Amino acid sequence: MRRRQSPPREVTNALALRPRERILASAADASGAWIIATERALYLPERDDGVKGPHHGIPWEEVEHAEWDRESERLRVTQAAPLGERMRSWALRFDPPDQRLLALIRERITASVVVEQHVPLRGDVGVRVIARRPPAAAPGADTDLVWAVAFDEGIDPGDPELLAAAQRALDSVRAEIEP
DSSP states (O other): OOOOOOOOOHHHHHOOOTTTTTTEEEEEEESSSSEEESSSEEEEEEEEEEEEEEEEEEGGEEEEEEETTTTTEEEEEOOOEEEOOOEEEEEOOSSSSOOHHHHHHHHHHHEEEEEEEEEEEETEEEEEEEEETTTTTTTTTOOOOEEEEOOOOOOOOOOOHHHHHHHHHHHHHHHHOOO
């Protein structure tokens, strides 16, 4: 039996797409909820207690991390958050995975990164300071970058001392890029 390649009209009509925003790839996860990628954002299903709901759009420059786990057939997506706030994440299981969607997600995230620099805070562990450009911006356009800080495993983002050190790291890298 062949799987449907595009989301149903009621799903696409419920998305808050901007004028001329096009769907580039989409796939249903194992539960039947749709994951939709456009040139501007990744739309993930909202779920409360396992119930399918509306979609949450994450602009590509705010996707902190997306990782495909072959063994569990799960896509894990993490949305960047302001420094000191908890990042939202999704774990979506596919059976089978849609390779076109996975490739597009990887390409869009990679294309948004302008700079990524690791700054040690304690020994070798620290933070990654990342600047991303919104995909709607033309190359060379005068567009504000979106800045994020990702903490390494073993670093407590709730620790005020480490949070202050992360802010200094962000300020330092940002000053190098946006003098």
